[in-house]
Amino acid sequence: MGRQRGxxxxxxxxxxxxxxxxxxxRQRIIQAGREVFAARGLQATxxxxxxxxxxxxxTVYRKFPDKQALAEAIFTEELDEIAAMxxxxxxxxxxxxxxxxxxxxxxxxxxxxxxxxxxxxxxxxEGTGLARARREITSHCEALVxxxxxxxxxxxxxxxxxxxxxxxxxxxxxxxxxxxxxxxWRRYLAIILDGLRAQPRQTPLPGPGSVG
Amino acid sequence: MGRQRGxxxxxxxxxxxxxxxxxxxRQRIIQAGREVFAARGLQATxxxxxxxxxxxxxTVYRKFPDKQALAEAIFTEELDEIAAMxxxxxxxxxxxxxxxxxxxxxxxxxxxxxxxxxxxxxxxxEGTGLARARREITSHCEALVxxxxxxxxxxxxxxxxxxxxxxxxxxxxxxxxxxxxxxxWRRYLAIILDGLRAQPRQTPLPGPGSVG
DNA sequence: CGTAACTGGATACATCATATCCGCTTCATG
DNA sequence: CATGAAGCGGATATGATGTATCCAGTTACG
Numbered sequence: 001m002g003r004q005r006g007x008x009x010x011x012x013x014x015x016x017x018x019x020x021x022x023x024x025x026r027q028r029i030i031q032a033g034r035e036v037f038a039a040r041g042l043q044a045t046x047x048x049x050x051x052x053x054x055x056x057x058x059t060v061y062r063k064f065p066d067k068q069a070l071a072e073a074i075f076t077e078e079l080d081e082i083a084a085m086x087x088x089x090x091x092x093x094x095x096x097x098x099x100x101x102x103x104x105x106x107x108x109x110x111x112x113x114x115x116x117x118x119x120x121x122x123x124x125x126e127g128t129g130l131a132r133a134r135r136e137i138t139s140h141c142e143a144l145v146x147x148x149x150x151x152x153x154x155x156x157x158x159x160x161x162x163x164x165x166x167x168x169x170x171x172x173x174x175x176x177x178x179x180x181x182x183x184x185w186r187r188y189l190a191i192i193l194d195g196l197r198a199q200p201r202q203t204p205l206p207g208p209g210s211v212g
Numbered sequence: 213m214g215r216q217r218g219x220x221x222x223x224x225x226x227x228x229x230x231x232x233x234x235x236x237x238r239q240r241i242i243q244a245g246r247e248v249f250a251a252r253g254l255q256a257t258x259x260x261x262x263x264x265x266x267x268x269x270x271t272v273y274r275k276f277p278d279k280q281a282l283a284e285a286i287f288t289e290e291l292d293e294i295a296a297m298x299x300x301x302x303x304x305x306x307x308x309x310x311x312x313x314x315x316x317x318x319x320x321x322x323x324x325x326x327x328x329x330x331x332x333x334x335x336x337x338e339g340t341g342l343a344r345a346r347r348e349i350t351s352h353c354e355a356l357v358x359x360x361x362x363x364x365x366x367x368x369x370x371x372x373x374x375x376x377x378x379x380x381x382x383x384x385x386x387x388x389x390x391x392x393x394x395x396x397w398r399r400y401l402a403i404i405l406d407g408l409r410a411q412p413r414q415t416p417l418p419g420p421g422s423v424g
Numbered sequence: 425c426g427t428a429a430c431t432g433g434a435t436a437c438a439t440c441a442t443a444t445c446c447g448c449t450t451c452a453t454g
Numbered sequence: 455c456a457t458g459a460a461g462c463g464g465a466t467a468t469g470a471t472g473t474a475t476c477c478a479g480t481t482a483c484g
Binding site for chain 4: 019020021022043045046047057058061065066067
């Protein structure tokens with residue numbers, strides 16, 4: 001929670017610590033994985049990651065049995081941070097504002113991370129830290145939606161089950177071809193959020209669309 | 213246009229007509245392709261199509277040099293039908309209603325056709341009938357949006373450039389895991405269309421979401 | 425030093441879609 | 455019906471791509 005990037009815990013506890021150079025390489029691999037997966041998605045190869053880290057493939061496979069393992073290490077942390085955002089949102093007074101803010105924040109993070117988006121799309125394997133973090137986020141969202149409803153902020157018929165599909169829609173915008181990272185998704189999120197409100201506020205749309 | 217499925221034109225003109233059994237097989241292949249691509253997407257193999265048609269692979273490759281060619285034959289027709297829907301929509305008086313109706317119709321068609329959706333997502337190769345039909349649809353949509361705007365039906369800032377992203381979003385809903393075909397997309401299309409209106413009409417949302 | 429730990433990356437392996445080839449079958453025509 | 459052209463089937467060659475291993479050589483560290 002308070003831990004910063006770059007000072008990861010040195011491998012698992014109970015294991016003999018890695019040789020210093022090996023531990024350094026481990027960090028390099030994780031960092032490279034972050035960058036590569038963010039830019040090229042989960043279909044990137046461990047060979048790609050190794051090359052990006054300036055290491056040999058063998059070194060990577062020594063530390064992580066397969067791609068799944070590396071991705072799990074990387075994205076569990078990522079998802080935990082998002083879960084923390086969701087939890088923070090629950091503290092805010094106005095639930096709808098909190099929900100909207102959370103969505104903007106979490107999706108903004110996803111906007112720059114193709115791997116993360118793919119992970120959310122295809123669902124995490126049960127029993128991993130990924131799945132746990134995912135459930136956490138979901139439950140925070142549910143609470144947020146429930147509270148927004150009791151506060152009368154939601155359009156009739158809107159439920160917590162709407163959040164995931166909305167995220168999927170925004171994800172589709174992010175996956176659109178074109179120069180990245182684009183901020184176009186904010187425009188459509190705004191439209192959708194307006195559509196979720198009990199009384200739609202016609203705040204001007206963000207992004208391109210200046211009419212003549 | 214007036215032609216029905218099942219009475220396709222017998223191959224290209226200027227070519228010697230196929231032997232009767234060969235022509236029949238051609239039809240079988242196209243029909244199988246329609247079904248297979250619709251159900252499993254464009255990543256389906258020509259081998260798959262052949263098997264589904266009850267024919268050998270060689271027969272398929274004899275008639276269509278590669279998957280691209282078969283897909284083109286199949287989906288050009290599909291897209292032309294959608295283009296016709298768009299053209300018909302332009303005749304309606306109320307442009308917004310026409311636009312909404314067209315989107316519902318076209319997307320409804322896509323809902324049952326994974327291959328078609330993939331094709332729209334990844335863009336058609338320039339110079340093909342696909343690309344031509346696509347441009348046609350786009351231009352009809354642009355006209356529809358323009359007219360809706362002059363009729364004062366559109367929220368400030370909404371433009372013709374919004375249509376494609378919206379289609380992409382709805383596509384994302386359709387691609388969501390779960391039993392198919394689902395009608396969930398209608399719900400989100402409704403939300404988005406409301407968000408496009410000058411004065412949002414709070415018609416009850418379709419689909420699941422009955423609040424307690 | 426001596427040795428256990430670690431590294432590099434060529435390469436074996438596996439998977440998978442694509443496309444071809446050619447002996448056999450079927451049609452169509454005189 | 456005979457016969458040759460047209461068509462068929464599907465085993466298989468080809469090629470691309472990702473995954474994972476192996477081991478000779480290098481490096482850290484007591």
